[in-house]
Amino acid sequence: MALFWGPVLVSVWVMARHQLAEPHRIAHPPWEWLGLPAFGLLFVVGAAAALSGLSMATIPARAEIRVRA
Helix, strand or coil, rough: CCCHHHHHHHHHHHHHHHHHCCCCCCCCCCHHHHCCCHHHHHHHHHHHHHHHHHHHHHCCCCCCCCCCC
16 A cells, blocks of 8 residues: 555655745646656556455455355
8 A cells, every 4th residue: 555655645745845836837737746657657556456456345255155064
């Protein structure tokens, strides 16, 4: 989880500080707020992990298998 949220939290803090220090006419693109492309691989891995976790959470649990002795 830290691999996903770590770069996001750091980059949002840095970009917010930069935006307040040097106002621009338009805001930076969203991928700069997410730390991309500098943290691109970590973002993709984190997004894949989050998506697989959510998809596994939606699958119902298997019924208990009883073995006859």
